[in-house]
Amino acid sequence: MSTKHPIIAVTGSSGAGTSTVKDAFEHVFLRESINPAVIEGDSFHRYNRAEMKDAMAEAEGLGNMNFSHFGSDANLFSELEGLFKTYGETGGGKRRLYLHSEEEAEPYEGLIPGQFTPWQDIPSGTDLMFYEGLHGCVVSEEINMAQYVDLKIGVVPVINLEWIQKIHRDTSQRGYSEEAVMDTILRRMHDYVHYIIPQFKSTDINFQRVPIVDTSDPIIARDIPTPDESLVVIRFRDPDDFGVDFPYLLSMLHDSWMSRRNSIVVPGGKMGLAMELILTPIIRNMLNNKK
């Protein structure tokens, strides 16, 4: 935790609404003239794309059928923890980029998609750190990321929706068979349960997307539920901590309602608006405390 160099971590799987979150934060940063140090979770993968394939084959050879990007073996947890610690203390630290596509790799001579850029110092003079990835709040026997993060946000769909999204993306955009995707989902399940899920109990705010169309067989669901076909459950660990003004939110977010003393439900299409309404005062407060 650092008043001077605060860290915001958005934890959740890609496609879980993280792009809505990213947009909402970008809007807030722009409006409030905040200069963030952005960290992408996949830059802390341990292996590049080619190495990951080898590492997975090797793990399988050794009888480990659960090797995945969700777990500790495939990620640089202690480096990420170190970055959080250093940034909180000094506002500095080292980061790199994972190059997803040709387009991203273009400016880097000699690098191809699936590789990392060299480690570089974070530019000086940033106002806060913004992490977005799978592991912003990992707490295990060796690692404690959560202790360095000032605002912990979970973005996570119900499991049925997470599977639907993955099956759609991997079959339609990446050409995998349904069976291959399902095998991947099962292979990752052990790490999902042991590394991803436990983070959502220490987060300050969770945004959980919940479809209100039938998802009982995620494998045959023909369409990804649209925002209009879902609700978002927003839970605050401690609403008093953040001075959350529920009556205000209820009046600003049409058709929203409280489902528990610390939880509000909003229509899926209102997720971005809800985030901006909730996050703006919290981030403003963070920056005021810096001064």
Next chain:
Amino acid sequence: MVRDAFAHMFRREKIIPALVEGESFHRYSRSDMKQAMQESLDAGNPHFSHFGPDANLFGDLEELFESYGENGTGKTRHYLHNEADAARYNSPDMKPGEFTEWQDLPSGTDMLFYEGLHGCAISDGVNLARHVDLKIGLVPVINLEWIQKIHRDIGERGYSEDDVVDTILRRMHDYVHYLIPQFANTDINFQMVPVVDTSDPTFARNVPTLDECVVVIRFCDPEGMEIDFPLLLDKIKNSKMSRRNSIVVPGGKLGQAIELIMTPIFRRLMDGRG
């Protein structure tokens, strides 16, 4: 509540059902199951579970469905959950975890009502779904399913959280391959969906109450089933359509929704017998 809703309908419509419980078609008694699980672990199969075909008598269940469809007869048995069951089925010399002998279904029943995990299973030469005239899926979202299991096994059965999570992971393979595909085949699905945070199912302190859920009801063929959506929307307060074949109702209205939807369908099934 679901069981009550069906019992109410059977009574009101004067339908005499032949009730069949899914557990009667487990392959192993409680102690045999333990042994079978250990043996399969030793043989390198970590996925043995009550969800899959190895631990169930799918063939016998199919035989029952087929013979009931043809002539209203067939054989079933009871699984004894506890001492009370043993007394109820006049099996005082049998222990909880064992089965009664196979028995003929009572004669003169109006329909067979199966409730269990595998009513629409299709696998390895078995096709239960084709014998079933009305296929109903009843399934919570996975997060809620885990929360319910974790609470039950820790709270009522004294297991540790780690044990329960291991069991959930062990069964996941069969869950995906044998349970889930059934819901693509059902005529009507009722899916319970919490509207409270379930993102860490192992941590949720309370099982979401009915008031903290909505139920998504999806019809495979609403026209063919003559579903009267305006009537349902009118009678079930705070319900709404979420797709052309799907209606969402507050969790507390599940029983009412089942009775409203199923009564005319049951009547048509009975009328069809002539």
